[in-house]
Amino acid sequence: MAKGIRQKLYEIIYEADTPAGKWFDIILLWAIIASIVMVMLESVEWIDKDYGELLNIAEWVVTILFSLEYILRIITVKKPLRYVFSFYGIVDFLSTIPKYLGLFLTGSSHFLVAVRALRLIRVFRILKLVRYIGEANQLSKALIASKAKILVFITSVLILSVILGTVMYLIEGPENGFKNIPHSVYWTIVTLTTVGYGDIAPQTPLGQFIASIVMILGYGIIAVPTGIVTAEIAHLDKIDTNTQACPHCTAENHKDDSNFCYKCGGELL
Amino acid sequence: MAKGIRQKLYEIIYEADTPAGKWFDIILLWAIIASIVMVMLESVEWIDKDYGELLNIAEWVVTILFSLEYILRIITVKKPLRYVFSFYGIVDFLSTIPKYLGLFLTGSSHFLVAVRALRLIRVFRILKLVRYIGEANQLSKALIASKAKILVFITSVLILSVILGTVMYLIEGPENGFKNIPHSVYWTIVTLTTVGYGDIAPQTPLGQFIASIVMILGYGIIAVPTGIVTAEIAHLDKIDTNTQACPHCTAENHKDDSNFCYKCGGELL
Amino acid sequence: MAKGIRQKLYEIIYEADTPAGKWFDIILLWAIIASIVMVMLESVEWIDKDYGELLNIAEWVVTILFSLEYILRIITVKKPLRYVFSFYGIVDFLSTIPKYLGLFLTGSSHFLVAVRALRLIRVFRILKLVRYIGEANQLSKALIASKAKILVFITSVLILSVILGTVMYLIEGPENGFKNIPHSVYWTIVTLTTVGYGDIAPQTPLGQFIASIVMILGYGIIAVPTGIVTAEIAHLDKIDTNTQACPHCTAENHKDDSNFCYKCGGELL
């Protein structure tokens, strides 16, 4: 293949700043969505029975499209091996093979569903596309910035759940549906997060009293992650610190309207 | 009709800054609410049986009122056709016809309810009235400003739901109530949003473990839209202080209606 | 009664800045809580059967205490009639009479419970006490400041609930538990607010699809009141505007570090 064509294909497949590259990304996005919808529909019994043939053909179309894309990606990239063993390379490969595997593996249909569901991992490529939008960048920046706080928060919630779950197990016991401590901890998380299925619910007055405390606690606790993320987003909105580094001392995070470095006093250019 | 009267009627019907115009809007508001309440009451079996006659008369009163209003709107407006085919023109028309349609269409009562329910679209006219209140403006401004962020957020939630829904389908399977993947995705959304009906709930220990993770995830995720909207509202509130600096002492953050610097007392230009 | 004693009693009963006045308030608080706990316990069948006698005596003790307090309030206040017909006067009266009424009214025990429950209104007096704490003041200030925004928000939620409730009624219908439109609207509110009892849950795939949208909507909507209140509380924390009025032009809301009026430029003292 001529070097010029390869270079052009590379730009179309791997980049998104040419019109052709944009079209490629959009078509790929819809193909991925279609392939996921198909996996979902196939799991619905009556659809599988009535339109199984149609779905099978559509699956083959998508699989061939994905195969072509995978081959083109290997051909056009400069270091093919590096791509093949990169995260997205593996994801792309796994999204392509299920249908081919289905040819050889017959029988256990449950296993085949699991294999086909692998294609879902492909969704992350959409996420990569979404990443182009600046807003997503800002959101994930806010989440990453508050990562440590969120970790501390989740740890505290888990410890609290274990303590409260054990207390509830001792109060209610297996006869009221709190079968064992892990099961009780599950109930506590269901309650703390205000999900509240109702498949397990305290029956004794004392259990209901403790449950009320758990709920009010959960009500208050929900404030914490919200507070963390909100403060972070508000912070990102406010600073106006730019990413420019001081040419004299390399200090960063200057305020947007700074004329001089806050660290060494040198002029910012 | 004399031009003076038409002009006056136009002011009453389309504007709200004269006393008569305000009265017209308030009466219309109540008529719309009454018509909606009637649709709701009619669907209640015992009310329909006992007070059906009364409701029928009331419906006709409201329908005639709406018809009169619709005709007046067409007469008084300068470009009638433009009104008729505008969004609110179509909504007004659809709110008026159901009762007349009911005269000709007999039989399928379910279809008639659907036709009558069209009147609900009228509620948007109330929303238009609400829009007069400055606060609503500010709220919708905050929502529009964070539209892009919210879209990214909802997309991420949907992708997450599809992945988690498929995982739960593979773990729990149809025998535990997770009938198919779309059904599992529905369960994931019910859980992620902390609604938790309990019509489907994980039965296996592994399923309950994954469900716990989904819940804590949902707990954290709820922080994101809150953070987005809060930061936006806070931002709108803040704008009260402008960024103008005092020409005498360079102090900043003056209130919008300041004539003099709060720091040195110099006049602001 | 000597004027001096009356004055002293007035200070004890109506004010809280003397040690005796504080003690009076604290004892009253506990008496109110005790009286409420008694109403609650009496409704529990087995407690009423086993400890009914004891509860009866305790009720009489509290009732006599309340009667004494009520009489003292009338005697010591300067304009007794004005107190009797004030909001708190009526509340105090209604909290006292249930037990006396119980002497004459026998039979319908359900009615008697309702009469006794009147005493709950007394709780508002506790709320009045709570008001002494500065923090409560600040919270209610934040809520009052965002009253208009919250009203707009609740109206929007209600309109949305009516529309979505009607849609769900048409989709699911009485055969799937959505008995009538008001019942459907009730379901929509249960879902939008993420309560999710599960007594009514969509059965059809289309219904579940719409329900998913309602949930994600509710998820996003919860951000709005949070954003409103948060911004308000943050605002109260930040301003630092004091309540001092300018001695020259009576303008208010000066920033805490202001030396000169931002309106007329006059010096603040």
Add this chain to the structure above:
Amino acid sequence: MAKGIRQKLYEIIYEADTPAGKWFDIILLWAIIASIVMVMLESVEWIDKDYGELLNIAEWVVTILFSLEYILRIITVKKPLRYVFSFYGIVDFLSTIPKYLGLFLTGSSHFLVAVRALRLIRVFRILKLVRYIGEANQLSKALIASKAKILVFITSVLILSVILGTVMYLIEGPENGFKNIPHSVYWTIVTLTTVGYGDIAPQTPLGQFIASIVMILGYGIIAVPTGIVTAEIAHLDKIDTNTQACPHCTAENHKDDSNFCYKCGGELL
């Protein structure tokens, strides 16, 4: 024991700034987690039956580790009695004894579980470890700072729950599952906090109407703790910029680690 060794052991056990001290803390952390997981697993019937022997041995290993640690703590600390009767001293003791107690107390297995569960209190030592992370510090600072506001909030929620619970009891009554007032209050808390088990749900139209109001109320109320905590966290974040003004140009809002003014480059004193 030589003073040098004791001093060294003290540093390892009580402090975390030497490599050995850090290792000690990490091993202890995992031992505590393991001991908790064991208590949880033992409560699961089939695990207890199949792996009971193994769990018993593992329990003894952990118990002996804890005993050793407890003895070392007493030996190395300067004032042993003060440690023994301190909060963490008692917690450490209670985490150690359950297995020994189990040797003498046989029979009531439920009581034995309760005794073993005492070990959960040990988790607080993990919490102490977590405290080393600065982020946890900041979070708890935010929570402590808003303690008063949260207390006022919880009190208001409780009063509201009692009032609404009584109202619902009078409307729905025992025949619809609202057995007594405490039970109704429990339902109100379940609803207000948007948990919504569905084990009790209003059956009458009036009850469902009141319930809808409770839910919308709960929806709004959740905004309050969030607002409180968010404002507090945002406040803590902001403190990074100090209120010092530049002595040369009066510019404010310098970052805490600034040595030079970002505006005019003059040195900050």
